[in-house]
């Protein structure tokens with residue numbers, strides 16, 4: 001495993017606010033890490049420290065083994081950073097801005113033209129290439145930020161909400177681009193969009209109040225839901241008591257919850273004693289009692305609920 005991004009014990013305080021309170025992580029080549037957390041959790045502050053744009057109170061960060069504070073110039077050649085919001089130099093056009101960035105990154109002559117052309121193509125910027133950046137839509141401004149980050153084809157990409165402000169087609173396009181680039185890079189994206197985590201991230205790290213509160217694949221996180229693997233079913237109301245009795249007596253079922261009463265029916269959820277309970281087992285229990293079932297499905301859980309459960313445990317139903 002080649003670790004391309006490493007943060008060790010990052011801390012940052014702004015007056016009384018502990019924005020980041022001891023974050024360590026390693027991201028190997030080939031991984032797209034989704035950085036999640038509620039507003040103010042410390043995501044942007046962490047990313048700014050990993051990229052050397054903000055000095056930590058304690059801790060260090062390295063890109064491809066190069067310390068971002070000890071050797072900032074060398075480290076900056078090795079990553080692309082999409083910061084929050086719009087790019088600076090808003091009075092330039094994407095063409096002049098990207099040429100300028102290419103020059104800063106040390107490219108010359110025809111190399112500048114070809115680098116700019118390639119990143120313009122990948123970020124889908126052709127329609128606005130000669131329009132002043134300040135006058136672009138939010139989505140196109142994000143794309144300019146993305147184009148400058150990938151211009152030098154760095155092994156590491158750090159993107160702060162890269163799809164913020166994009167329409168659904170643009171979001172899809174950027175996610176596809178991230179997935180295409182993923183194999184030979186280490187990528188961190190911060191996002192509030194949980195479907196994005198499932199779509200592009202091989203790992204998700206959730207932070208809250210400056211510390212890491214969960215770290216795993218999207219599936220790992222889903223398994224933290226207390227009803228992950230539960231079986232939900234719909235029975236006619238006049239057989240509901242019989243269904244609840246039959247299910248409560250089944251050895252695979254820990255308990256049965258009533259989750260709704262849509263017209264003439266009862267929606268039940270059977271919570272498994274062990275994660276291995278199957279829909280077939282539940283169907284068999286009811287069939288043995290001749291109780292007809294209208295719908296029956298295994299709950300996977302929603303990442304939104306997991307997120308709330310992890311970051312607002314007092315509100316959710318935490319058991320993980």
Ligand SMILES: Nc1ncnc2c1ncn2[C@@H]1O[C@H](COP(=O)(O)OP(=O)(O)OP(=O)(O)O)[C@@H](O)[C@H]1O
Nearest residue numbers: 014017018019037038039040041042043044045046
């Ligand atoms: N320059 C600053 N001066 C003072 N406080 C700051 C500064 N930058 C960040 N903070 C505070 O640090 C905390 C973490 O902010 P940060 O921007 O890292 O959160 P975030 O997780 O990126 O939030 P969001 O999802 O809203 O972008 C917040 O309470 C924020 O108000």
